[in-house]
Amino acid sequence: MSELVDTYGRAHRDLRVSLTDRCNLRCTYCMPNDFADWIPGDTLLTTDEMMLVLDVATSLGIDGVRLTGGEPLLRPDVVDIVRRINELPNAPKISVTTNGLRLTALAKPLADAGLQRVNVSLDTLDRERFAKLTYRDRFDDVLSGLKAAQEAGLTPVKVNSVLMRGVNDDEAIALLDRALDEGWSLRFIEQMPLDAGGIWDRTDMITADEIFAMLSEKYSLEAVPTRGSAPAEEFYVNGGPATVGIIASVTRPFCASCDRLRLTADGQLRNCLFARDELDLRSALRDESLNDEQRRAEVERRLKLVVHDKLPGHGINDIGFIQPDRPMSAIGG
Numbered sequence: 625m626s627e628l629v630d631t632y633g634r635a636h637r638d639l640r641v642s643l644t645d646r647c648n649l650r651c652t653y654c655m656p657n658d659f660a661d662w663i664p665g666d667t668l669l670t671t672d673e674m675m676l677v678l679d680v681a682t683s684l685g686i687d688g689v690r691l692t693g694g695e696p697l698l699r700p701d702v703v704d705i706v707r708r709i710n711e712l713p714n715a716p717k718i719s720v721t722t723n724g725l726r727l728t729a730l731a732k733p734l735a736d737a738g739l740q741r742v743n744v745s746l747d748t749l750d751r752e753r754f755a756k757l758t759y760r761d762r763f764d765d766v767l768s769g770l771k772a773a774q775e776a777g778l779t780p781v782k783v784n785s786v787l788m789r790g791v792n793d794d795e796a797i798a799l800l801d802r803a804l805d806e807g808w809s810l811r812f813i814e815q816m817p818l819d820a821g822g823i824w825d826r827t828d829m830i831t832a833d834e835i836f837a838m839l840s841e842k843y844s845l846e847a848v849p850t851r852g853s854a855p856a857e858e859f860y861v862n863g864g865p866a867t868v869g870i871i872a873s874v875t876r877p878f879c880a881s882c883d884r885l886r887l888t889a890d891g892q893l894r895n896c897l898f899a900r901d902e903l904d905l906r907s908a909l910r911d912e913s914l915n916d917e918q919r920r921a922e923v924e925r926r927l928k929l930v931v932h933d934k935l936p937g938h939g940i941n942d943i944g945f946i947q948p949d950r951p952m953s954a955i956g957g
């Protein structure tokens with residue numbers, strides 16, 4: 625049972641941990657090519673500090689931890705972090721969201737350390753388009769990373785795609801064709817107002833309904849009945865067993881069943897991707913006037929407080945919605 629229940633009755637079980645805000649790609653919907661507003665190094669949590677938070681959080685009922693970023697596999701000790709999470713007294717399920725570039729080298733060590741699942745982001749099947757969309761010519765590395773993840777037994781590998789109008793929205797069917805061939809579990813994510821460059825435009829984004837219509841030109845899609853707290857609406861493709869997911873964060877928010885909390889790389893707690901406020905954990909972790917027991921108690925208190933303060937919804941569709949100050953790469957997507 626989770627002790628992290630908010631005032632709307634939502635029990636929190638899923639913690640997204642950003643290991644770094646740095647990245648080796650520059651996906652246009654995430655950060656501009658010349659992005660330079662990095663989190664200062666001395667504010668980044670050490671691995672010991674992060675492990676203390678994870679130890680407390682899992683004792684309160686967090687049973688799933690997703691490592692993200694920025695690009696989480698850029699953290700030099702990521703394999704060790706996975707191993708240490710797996711050794712916690714209440715070890716959670718561990719997954720990672722990655723652009724896949726370093727998976728060729730790391731998939732096997734990560735799986736051996738206890739990683740259970742991997743989500744790889746891939747928005748196009750065209751090498752030149754990939755380079756244009758990410759400002760880096762690394763398409764082949766993603767494909768090789770996906771293969772390595774499958775060979776390491778991290779299956780089914782999930783693939784996340786964001787479609788942008790006039791950029792890659794002609795690839796919806798091709799992405800699903802390829803996913804079915806390769807055994808990837810594909811999910812399309814609606815583009816959200818979280819990019820550092822502020823390019824998101826509500827009137828121009830590709831909606832979940834459009835994605836459904838595009839896929840339906842070739843495939844019959846039938847809703848999978850059980851969704852729980854999962855953000856993706858899943859559909860059987862041509863009767864199953866293969867499925868495709870659509871994450872309609874903007875047009876059909878799933879806030880009512882949200883069970884997620886976020887810890888940024890610099891030790892701030894967030895109860896929503898779109899929250900305007902963060903709750904500082906780093907100051908408690910670095911407060912030298914506290915002994916170990918007091919520090920744990922303070923981390924527990926702040927975890928409960930951030931859950932208590934969670935709003936019923938993200939408000940993207942409200943008049944007056946203001947994009948969070950920090951971009952997705954700093955929050956931990």
Ligand SMILES: C[S@@+](CC[C@H](N)C(=O)[O-])C[C@H]1O[C@@H](n2cnc3c(N)ncnc32)[C@H](O)[C@@H]1O
Binds near residue numbers: 647
């Ligand atoms: C911020 S990234 C971090 C992990 C890793 N670097 C990656 O790309 O998978 C996590 C996920 O957020 C998605 N993402 C980033 N910016 C987004 C945006 N503005 N709207 C929707 N999804 C976004 C990415 O496509 C990716 O699947």
Ligand code: SF4
Binds near residue numbers: 650693953
């Ligand atoms: S989506 Fe992921 S890979 Fe792309 S720029 Fe953002 S953090 Fe990097």
